[in-house]
Amino acid sequence: MELKLIFDKPKTMTDTKTHYCPGCGHGVLHRIVAEVIDELGIKDRVIGIAPVGCAVTAYDYWDIDMCEAAHGRVAAVATGLKRARPDAIVFGYQGDGDLAAIGLAETIHAANRGELITIIFVNNATYGMTGGQMAPTTLVGQVTKTSPKGRNPNNFEGYPLRVAEMIAMLEAPVYVERCMVTSTESVFNTKRAIKKAFTLQMQGKGYSFVEVLSGCPNEWHINPVEANRWIEEEMTKFFPLGVFKDKYPEIK
Amino acid sequence: MEKVLKNKIIQTFIEVEPERCKGCLLCVYECPEGVIDVSNKFNSKGWIYVEPLFNEKCTGCKKCAMVCPDLAIKVFLGQEVIAGPTD
Helix, strand or coil: CEEEEEECCCCCECCCCCCCCCCCHHHHHHHHHHHHHHHHCCCCCEEEEECCCHHHHHHHCECCEEEECCCCCHHHHHHHHHHHCCCCEEEEEEEHHHHHHHCHHHHHHHHHHCCCCEEEEEECCCECCCCCECCCCCCCCCCECCECCCCCHHHCCCCCCCHHHHHHHCCCCCEEEEEECCCHHHHHHHHHHHHHHHHHHHCCCCCEEEEEECCCHHHHCCCHHHHHHHHHHHHHHHCCCEEEEECCCCCC | CEEEECCEEEEEEEEECCCCCCCCCHHHHHCCCCCCEEEEEECCCCCEEEECCCHHHCCCCCHHHHHCCCCCEEEEEEEEECCCCCC
16 A cells, blocks of 8 residues: 655654643644745745744744844844845744733834834733743733732733734734634634735735734643633634735735 | 545555654544544653544544644555556
8 A cells, every 4th residue: 555644744843842831832833834934935045033932942943044032022133134134034933922012112113114024923811931920912800820810900900912903003014914723724724824924025015914822721721622712712802813904915 | 544436445544653742632622533542651751642543533634733733643645546447
């Protein structure tokens, strides 16, 4: 019998085992990005920027040129890289503590200038690496280490930041979408979105931003299957999925 | 699953790499055919890993591999041409 391997890890992923907790969305998202890079054939000229957070050692898992930015400064580093090397495809990979808290200024201004970069924003509604503290994207009522009674807006703790909507409000970005990685269908959808974001950058159209809702079962203190259900049922109520801005709907 | 299509036998099955698996069980719940189940063994990191215990039911839909965060699952397709009516 002739055997054919019909699903294997993409070539852009290295053999290193990831350090992520069981059920973490980072692993799936790493694979999606690697598959997109393989399919577009840009492995030799893509430069990724790793954030501070759980994905801090992402350079061990992708077999591409990577750069590490200080906390929150991915958009600034990406701007410099892209301006110095206009032929390179530059993408940033950031979590919510990195992008939505300390790096919000860099992110907003890079988006507002319309830099030719792609930002992938992983939103898991908590600070995963530092031990599950309250993040800017923590939902109202969600219990974390620093909000033991649940996030309470009446106690000056505020509301979750909808970063994708904020970016979409600006004039310069060309593509803003929010998706998730909880099931096969959503994984396919996320892959389509990330592929489009890379394609727009390759064609020199402008700034593209993809927000991905991802699970953090370890810090939410639930099991991975429940975590995915929680994203689908609770998180998507406040963070609706969909395309918020698309200046080039004809490009796939 | 082994399936005879006119003059072809098609067989699909999966393999799980025990050292990569962390036992998150996402694949167990995602598989529509119930191919994968938890084993009672530990890998070197101390995780209980999953095994394709009912590989004969696999249809090769790749759903398990799509949701696996640890790239532990490989999907195989085997084909063999046998004597029989041609297409």
